[in-house]
Amino acid sequence: MTSLSSSTMGARSYGPSSSSACSNLSPMSGHHHYHQCVAISSISPKRYGPRKVSMQSNRCLFSNVIRMQDGVVGDVATTVTPSENETPFKNLKDGFLSVTPPEEGIDAAGFNINEGKSTVSITVVGASGDLAKKKIFPALFALYYEGCLPEHFTIFGYARSKMTDAELRNMVSRTLTCRIDKRENCDEKMEQFLKRCFYLSGQYDSQENFADLDRKLKEHEAGRVSNRLFYLSVPPNIFIDAVRCASLSASSANGWTRVIVEKPFGRDSDSSAALTRALKQYLDEDQIFRIDHYLGKELVENLSVLRFSNLIFEPLWSRQYIRNVQLIFSEDFGTEGRGGYFDNYGIIRDIMQNHLLQILALFAMETPVSLDAEDIRNEKVKVLRSMRPLQLEDVAIAQYKSHTRGGVTYPAYKDDKAVPKDSLTPTFAAAAFFIDNARWDGVPFLMKAGKALHNRRTEIRVQFRHVPGNLYKRNIGTDLDLATNELVIRVQPDEAIYLKINNKVPGLGMRLDRSNLNLLYSARYSKEIPDAYERLLLDAIEGERRLFIRSDELDAAWSLFTPVLKELEEKKIVPEYYPYGSRGPVGAHYLAARYKVRWGDLEVDQ
Numbered sequence: 001m002t003s004l005s006s007s008t009m010g011a012r013s014y015g016p017s018s019s020s021a022c023s024n025l026s027p028m029s030g031h032h033h034y035h036q037c038v039a040i041s042s043i044s045p046k047r048y049g050p051r052k053v054s055m056q057s058n059r060c061l062f063s064n065v066i067r068m069q070d071g072v073v074g075d076v077a078t079t080v081t082p083s084e085n086e087t088p089f090k091n092l093k094d095g096f097l098s099v100t101p102p103e104e105g106i107d108a109a110g111f112n113i114n115e116g117k118s119t120v121s122i123t124v125v126g127a128s129g130d131l132a133k134k135k136i137f138p139a140l141f142a143l144y145y146e147g148c149l150p151e152h153f154t155i156f157g158y159a160r161s162k163m164t165d166a167e168l169r170n171m172v173s174r175t176l177t178c179r180i181d182k183r184e185n186c187d188e189k190m191e192q193f194l195k196r197c198f199y200l201s202g203q204y205d206s207q208e209n210f211a212d213l214d215r216k217l218k219e220h221e222a223g224r225v226s227n228r229l230f231y232l233s234v235p236p237n238i239f240i241d242a243v244r245c246a247s248l249s250a251s252s253a254n255g256w257t258r259v260i261v262e263k264p265f266g267r268d269s270d271s272s273a274a275l276t277r278a279l280k281q282y283l284d285e286d287q288i289f290r291i292d293h294y295l296g297k298e299l300v301e302n303l304s305v306l307r308f309s310n311l312i313f314e315p316l317w318s319r320q321y322i323r324n325v326q327l328i329f330s331e332d333f334g335t336e337g338r339g340g341y342f343d344n345y346g347i348i349r350d351i352m353q354n355h356l357l358q359i360l361a362l363f364a365m366e367t368p369v370s371l372d373a374e375d376i377r378n379e380k381v382k383v384l385r386s387m388r389p390l391q392l393e394d395v396a397i398a399q400y401k402s403h404t405r406g407g408v409t410y411p412a413y414k415d416d417k418a419v420p421k422d423s424l425t426p427t428f429a430a431a432a433f434f435i436d437n438a439r440w441d442g443v444p445f446l447m448k449a450g451k452a453l454h455n456r457r458t459e460i461r462v463q464f465r466h467v468p469g470n471l472y473k474r475n476i477g478t479d480l481d482l483a484t485n486e487l488v489i490r491v492q493p494d495e496a497i498y499l500k501i502n503n504k505v506p507g508l509g510m511r512l513d514r515s516n517l518n519l520l521y522s523a524r525y526s527k528e529i530p531d532a533y534e535r536l537l538l539d540a541i542e543g544e545r546r547l548f549i550r551s552d553e554l555d556a557a558w559s560l561f562t563p564v565l566k567e568l569e570e571k572k573i574v575p576e577y578y579p580y581g582s583r584g585p586v587g588a589h590y591l592a593a594r595y596k597v598r599w600g601d602l603e604v605d606q
């Protein structure tokens, strides 16, 4: 296997100076440098570099954004409201606000740093649940361990279950299965982390209970500027009650209030729009962080870097060179334990409408004006709006059935007690999309997603066109497809980017084979890859929105799927059946063949 060597690029003078994004954070006090700051709350310069200033109002929150010229990031939270007729930030130059060094303890805008020190309170609503235990608390601990949480923070678990603080801490420590648990000083750090975790039992629709939460939060905030993040880790029918109560009774009085909303965001265009309308009764759009955890995955984030920072890819990124694009998701386990939820949604809503479509939009969008959240999301929306709504003939659906292998019997989807015996809900689907714009006209974007398949894998496969008048076609043989260049971005597991090329087999003859130029992350980078929830939680705390879904993106996404979902349900289309642990139904191959495509994951190439 050939290795594509890659060297570490020098950090930009204003970028992070080490591969660890947070551990270098130093408090600002004590430094006496001329410094610059970026004026807007929705940035995270220590991880993404400074952004251009895009003032949405003349009220600007400085939040963790002071960067000393020597690259040290300081921690200041100050609200500045320029007076009428005053140009905000008149020293603004090249997107930076230049200010002269403040006196000890006084920030750039003349505020007392110590007095104004902010605190972040993170409330996990639904703290007793599966996602909270499996993902949210471990991610928060990992952020704490890495030094990414602000100096003053408090975590509250909120749910109906009765629990004491000690019981919550016990639950969190028992279920901590994060990547940190084998690291140095984990126990000690864990103890410190748990001391910052508290619990309050309450109803999701009770303003009084949320007022109790508000009182508790205030005790911990101790008069500091309070920033509050609510993570709605509850079933979707509870979202609106919880948002209403949190917003009316437990919003921050002097800092920001943000709400992370988990999927599903509705089950079709109408219900999604109704949810958005209801949320917007209590929250502004910029307070709503709709999470799609696939956007927090390392290789999904890397997609734009790959495209826009390498000259070799962007010129090929169009119908001229790309024959088809495949987005493949497979899991080697069924819906075990989640059948009740899943049966109301199915694989198209669970995986395709969000995770795979988000990847598609990032893959296919035009170059954004900048890395600002709004610029990126504008481009994603354009792609989604250029896509044709999915047609029934471009979808294949299937459901897994029981299968016995090696003496072990694996259950059928319908064996789950929470699933009706006559359920037609697909646990597998394949679909063909088209983007009607100049770049992608006629290129099939194929998606395939399934549960209870033979492996767990998510990948993006880009199959290039055949080489015209290929000099070596005699050596390649008749099946040109097998010799097509293919770029594979393996999102998980074993993150990798590899390019299949034709190569001469060493020797005196002229024999070609297909080899990989291979960037396997575990071989190239020694640092562990953070969990998607870590990145997204940190972004929400920092007010960075680019990895969260904006409401118009969501509308555009639903309008692609809603007609076909309705048709499948109204016509009661019966899914094909595939055995648990298999490679999926044959219908997926017929669908691909309609567009002269062969699924790339059939070959064993890694």
Ligand SMILES: NC(=O)C1=CN([C@@H]2O[C@H](COP(=O)(O)OP(=O)(O)OC[C@H]3O[C@@H](n4cnc5c(N)ncnc54)[C@H](OP(=O)(O)O)[C@@H]3O)[C@@H](O)[C@H]2O)C=CC1
Binding pocket: 126, 127, 128, 129, 130, 131, 132, 159, 160, 161, 162, 232, 233, 234, 235, 236, 238, 262, 263, 264
């Ligand atoms: N689990 C996962 O892997 C994933 C989950 N999600 C989404 O995250 C959210 C949370 O998921 P998850 O943790 O699995 O959900 P759970 O079913 O575990 O619910 C979370 C908590 O909500 C409360 N709750 C559950 N059902 C009800 C109900 N009918 N009425 C009132 N309260 C209820 C319970 O707390 P109590 O009884 O103590 O109040 C429960 O502990 C959901 O929106 C889900 O779709 C998204 C991706 C993956």
Ligand SMILES: O=C1O[C@H](COP(=O)(O)O)[C@@H](O)[C@H](O)[C@H]1O
Binding pocket: 293, 331, 350, 351
């Ligand atoms: O959102 C969901 O994602 C998981 C898969 O996430 P991964 O990060 O483990 O790949 C999926 O199992 C679940 O059904 C779905 O709701």
